[in-house]
Amino acid sequence: MTADAAVTEIPLPTPARKVPSERTHHGDTFIDHYEWMREKESPELIEHLKRENAYTEAVTRSQEPLREAIFGEIRDRTQETDLSVPARKKGWWYYSRTEEGKQYGIQCRVAAEDTGDPTRDWTPPVVVPGQPVPGEQVMLDGNVLAEGKPFFSLGGLSVTEDGTLLAYSEDNAGDERFTLRIKNLETGDLLPDAVPNVFYGLAFSPDGTRVYYTVVDDSWRPYQVRAHTLGTPVEQDAVVFQEDDVALWTGFEISADRTQLLITIGCSEYSEYRVLDLAAPERGLTTLLSRDERILYDAEPLTLDGAPYYLLTHDRDAKNSMVSLVAAGEFAKPLADQAWTTVVPHDDAVRVEGATVTRTHLVLSVRKDTIERVQVLPLAGLGTPAQGVPTEPDFDEELFTSNLANAEFDSPIIRLSYTSYLTPPRVYDYVLEEGSLELRKETEVRGGYDPADYVAERHWAPATDGTLIPLSVIRRADLPRDGSNPGLIYAYGSYEVSMDPAFSIARLSLLDRGIVFVVAHIRGGGEMGRSWYEQGKKLAKKNTFTDFVDATTYLGTSGWVDAGRIAAMGGSAGGLLMGAVVNLAPEKYRAIVAQVPFVDALTTILDPELPLSALEWEEWGNPITDPEVYRYMKEYTPYETVRPVAYPRIAAVTSFNDTRVLYVEPAKWVAQLRETTTGTEPIVLKTEMDGGHGGASGRYSRWRDIAWDYAFAADAVGATAVLARSTSSVG
Template sequence: MTSARSQQTSTDTTTPAGGSQPPVTTPPVAEARPVAREHHGHTYSDDFDWLRDKGSDEVIAHLTAENAYTDAVTADQDPLRKAIFAEIKAHTVETDLSVPARKDGWWYFSRTEEGQQYTVQCRVRAADTGDRLADWTPPVIEPGVPVDGEQVILDGNAEAEGQPFFSLGGLAVSRDGNLMAYAVDHAGDERFTLRLRDLRTGQELADEIPDVSYGIVFDATGTRVFYTVPDDSWRPYRILAHTLGTSVEEDRLLFQEDDPGMWSGFGLSADRTELLVSVGNSEVAETLALDLPETVDEPLGELRMLVSRDLGLLHGVDPVTLDGQRHYVIVHNKDFTAEDEENAPTPAPNNMVSLAARETVTDPRFWRTVVAHSDTVKVDGAAVTATHLALGVRRETTPRTLILPLAGLGTGDQADPVEPDFSEELYSCELAGAPFESPFLRLAYSSWVTPSQVLDYDVARGALHLRRQVEVPGYDPDQYLVERWWAPAESTDRRVAIPLTVIRRRETEWDGSNPCVVYGYGSYEMSMDPGLSVARLSLLDRGVVYVVAHVRGGGELGRGWYDDGKKLAKKNSFTDFVDATRFVAQSGWVDPDRIAAMGGSAGGLLMGGVLNLAPELYRACVAQVPFVDALTSILDPDLPLSALEWEEWGNPIEDPEVYRYMQEYTPYENVRAVDYPAVAAVTSLNDTRVLYVEPAKWVQELRRTVTSDQSAPLTAGGAPIVLKTEMDGGHGGASGRYRAWEDRAWDYAFLLTALGAADRR
């Protein structure tokens, strides 16, 4: 039902006769046009659902007016934004390059040039001398200095010229190095156009395939390209093979997944002899394989089953050849070793690793255990080379890499895994590349205060080789300190301890006066892992104590930590964040009246839920592409990716308990008539993951409901509520690195202004 208040405010903002617009200092008020939603005996009236029609001139005009209002309200922050942008720029080597990675006869790398938004993809010939260590040691390439024989294969700046947006959805080069397939998005909606280029001439081929999803690979012959197609809800569901020089209509359909709750994708085996098709969601998966032809004359065969979804497994599969026989390394979440006709498999929620022969891979009773299940170590995935197996694991919240030889794998002669050793307590060491023929495993190392490093691990000798450390001009890691705190989950169970990462300048005093930003995510088993953020330095250098709350719903403490923050346990994510904030507020390190919150996407849902639970704890909140109208979206299977979300949130269409539970926490429907902090909702018009309409509606509901002073500026203690919409961007905002810096500077300036922390210390 439309309230009298909404009718009145709608009337108050009608465009005056003559077409003049209201002052930008007046927040835009969308007209209330109630639409009833009925499910499981419950009726909800949504006044602002009409804002979802982005093809409407009226909606575009409303979003434009919101941007104008936001610009006016935050105009005084412009000098601070410029200062933060300059700081990010000063801490960044703008003319830089990646460490070359070898594939077949070439070293591939990317360059960035000062003043340019996008990277330039390059390559240079590799040598084959017979010395494997020398042949796989990357060449030393200087930033800004071309190498003899260097070839530019794709210049992102040229591709983006004249376009409002640019993003790559995949890039692959044929094994002979002659052809390149790449996918480009010029709208931000994550629908890509697949194109092919002859790298010998630089000419584009006639082949062009619109509306493809992420991922491209060539077969061994270089005459076929595999790609995926999304359905109307943006779910990748078809996998096709395109033969170069033929029409798209002739492309062969290899696989189609009709279950709207399952996602499809593919990849090549490490030795590139098999195409692996993966289907699944957050609770069950299936893997099929296709033996790839080695010659042009050989036709494509048929997919064969490896691990069926009927087993109810979450798993990953990596083919490997042992003693001349084909096997599969399988990371999976059920233990079949004790199974018989009467006993079901034992849950292994943190995953175990098994080995299966090709002939018996479909029957888990014949799988041999390589790494048993652990309650304290989560196995996230595997990769194989010609000689070794690498496992990505998570222990004590952080990602690590374990390595063991293939010789003796799955037998009594199997060697124990080894782990590269590092001096820091809180760090991330992840596999960044495992070329099949290489004597090295490439690792990515980072910590909260250490710039990212690229390392090559010599698997035979156990030696680490530093190939590159990101240079951060003007940065001294000794000036910063990282600590791990544990906050009791007071709202649910004090026996549960929430890990917090606390980052501050070393000279910060324990006097209870410091501003604080608390960041969180807490969904999809995604972990907030250690990594130095150059932009974050602008907060720390202004005295901010920066806290990452690793709340339930993430994966930091294994599968159980995730399960305790999803579906009918989702509220634990919100209460964990609130409990973490209260713990920090009472620590003596921060001023309880100078705490801000920030999160994006599903972390934006976290922000909305937290503000409804305990708005009094926060001075300001930045919610980036926030999923704040979750129930409405999940109720509509025709919306992008909604059906896939049922495994995360539950299915409120079929299950009245799920509907009731989501209705109790979905932020848009639970805004309260109390004082809220200042709120900045940041979104993108073409985002297909979290539609712009969610924050647009939420802002309207906040403005008409909360009792806080929205008219006073931030600097005077006011709590304005603003919506900032990137009109040409996608889920990640605008494209281009400088635009990304501007976006981050905008977010941080809003928070720092609210916290009274604009000045550097």
């Protein structure tokens, strides 16, 4: 059955009830007919979502064979029984493994040896998928923990320095409220300690007597760091720090040298560090640079020649950030009087994204020419004329991602992850003193995958204002450049988040059906540095949306794609993007897949009591206090700019327990679209009733979610069959 034929046989949806509700700000009144859907416990609302799911199933029933085919392809290409490369911490090698037929990972470890030979001691044991690992100890089996529960997700893991206790947190609803538990790894027993309603982030103190964790407030903002002392009632847990500014988030980490608790308070524009000496916590917190200085920075303590310093990655007079070395005592002085020594100078072409240390080296994460990479610099001579020059591993692909995966403080190696659009994930050990790479693993793709069958290349699309937008274009190598191919364009474009090159087994199912897959690195993301982000936020946010439309226009004239066969996809803030572009240029898209879409952003941000709303002011502006921001947002917020045009087919995919983008946003949006569209294409809402922001839990459930989204898009652009391979490639 063709896609067009399927459209003629669909049933009619049940119209949503309309209840007018007025919202007035800055002299403007908006009538919202679907705000009643926010009543999550309402039986009428539950019944409405169930009807929508039934309608969606009816509309997309013809896509079921395609969904099953894509799911099967993902499964067939995936090494289901697999292991990660063991990573050493103190006396153990830690790794995770998966088993065929099981939804969740299994966390394991084996004992390490200390022979006195650093190379031997830090070379991970060889583990082979499907073969027993001698001496293996299973710490946590997610499949056992998930039994009988509608949802399962781990929020964090931490092991004591001596390896005897494991702290972990689990979520069984999808709402990202976790329960913290402690397991004795020597006996296998759970301690009576159980802390409910914790957020992401947990860590043992170095002596193993306390667990630090974060707590969110009623609007889901992480605002407290607490300490639970093992064996004491939860009610006695100490509040180490509390942040009362509703526009700031709070997090923490243990320093690389395990001497300090580093508490971070901040937003996208400035930050503040409070530090706790873990050897003397009774001394309380010390502030490094106050938030009043309006500097965005990260801090890492280190000791040089016996003296305490901090390494600051900061934007003080450095839009793309730089790295400075500051003696610990300097922070007691006024900022103007402090002595800072430049370690990594500012560069307009290089974004410094972070820094950490081992006992011997500084490890940098930088972004250059859109590509994230890792650089290392010896600590010897740091901040002096004898300082060395940063070096980085050499890779031979144009579009790749190289990340720091692990850097144990005492290790002579750092662990790197590497991937590209064509290269499955690899794990390397980088020997710091030698500058050499040791390949530890490349993820296996079953079924005879050959990267030579595909092409990934950089294109540049001109925006209306003349800015060149980088595109990553991935396709089958044998596709003809005759303007006949279907395309799918994906983007995010917010919060300075970069859509970096990464391999995807699922994407192969689209490529093999002839779809040209394009990632648009639009403004609002971080791919081209801090200015790229700033040109796509607040009162420049519309650049994000017009960049995407301009990228779509370019794609349709590139010779690779038929302008009439383009689908678009994006999630969360990328879902807002989907709603905005389909209002701007509905005629350019055959289909839109909006995943957990933030499409009612103005309503949400106008109510600081709603989850995470106040934290959004630094990204979008504050429409509560600023009438210009209110006016500007109302001009692009998808829900409020739906207009009487022929919309393409649209799928809004959401989760009932999502705490980041509430289900009500896509529910309202779909109702408004259906009421307003002048076209006949189906507009559907699919709600995962037991899922969170990432959808259903479990890898097979996630694969089915991906297959559903991809089938919806592929069906719309007429790319349902796998293409036969040409004997010659057209590049």
